[in-house]
Amino acid sequence: MFLLLIANTVVFAVDGTAAEGLDAAAWLILLLLFELETAHATRLSTRRALIAVHAVRLAAGAAVLAAAIGYVNEEDWLDSANAGLWIAVVALLEFKVRFAQGLARHLGVVETIAAVLYLGLAALVLTWAWRGEWFDAYDAALWLVAFATIEMNVLAIGR
Structure with a gap:
């Protein structure tokens, strides 16, 4: 799955807008x-190791926000909505x-919020x-599968 996401990132970096390339790389x-x-x-x-991970995460998070702002500035509303929903998903995962x-x-409320975001x-x-x-549909579906896998890991950790 990671190889497919890497390939998609390369496609967005080469053929997409600056916001798309930055977005794909930062999310990866x-x-x-x-x-x-x-x-x-x-x-x-x-x-x-922990400091390095946190520093890289902070830089990638800043890049995600910059890309989201880029989508809004480009008036690309589908990508803007996508970016906002993914930012909310990641924030929820971090809390979990x-x-x-x-x-x-409050597990029921948290899971309902997650379900609404994924829907x-x-x-x-x-x-x-x-x-x-x-390609955008395929890429978005691939990301859903990737994050569903992470959700499984998060649920396993919570037990």
Whole structure:
């Protein structure tokens, strides 16, 4: 799956707008970091490794925000909505990982919010497909699968 996302990132960097290339690269980095933190946390046992991960995550997060602003400036409303929904998904995932015990009492609300966000993203996949923007639809569907995999890891950690 990561190889497909890397290939998509290259396509967006070469053939897309500056916002699309930046967005794809930043999200790929965030995905890899989140996977590392959730599935391979034991590899981040040193303070230096944790600081490096947090610094890279901060830079990638800033790039995601810059790309989202770029979409708004380009008046690309589908990509703007997509960026906003993904930012909300990642914020929710961060809360689920960092505050798992505190959120346990509100699990139904948290899962409902997640479902609404993912349904919004699925609607964007269908919208891109309906408009004949097949690569965008494929890319968005691939990201949904990638984050569903991470959600599985987060749920496993929470148990």
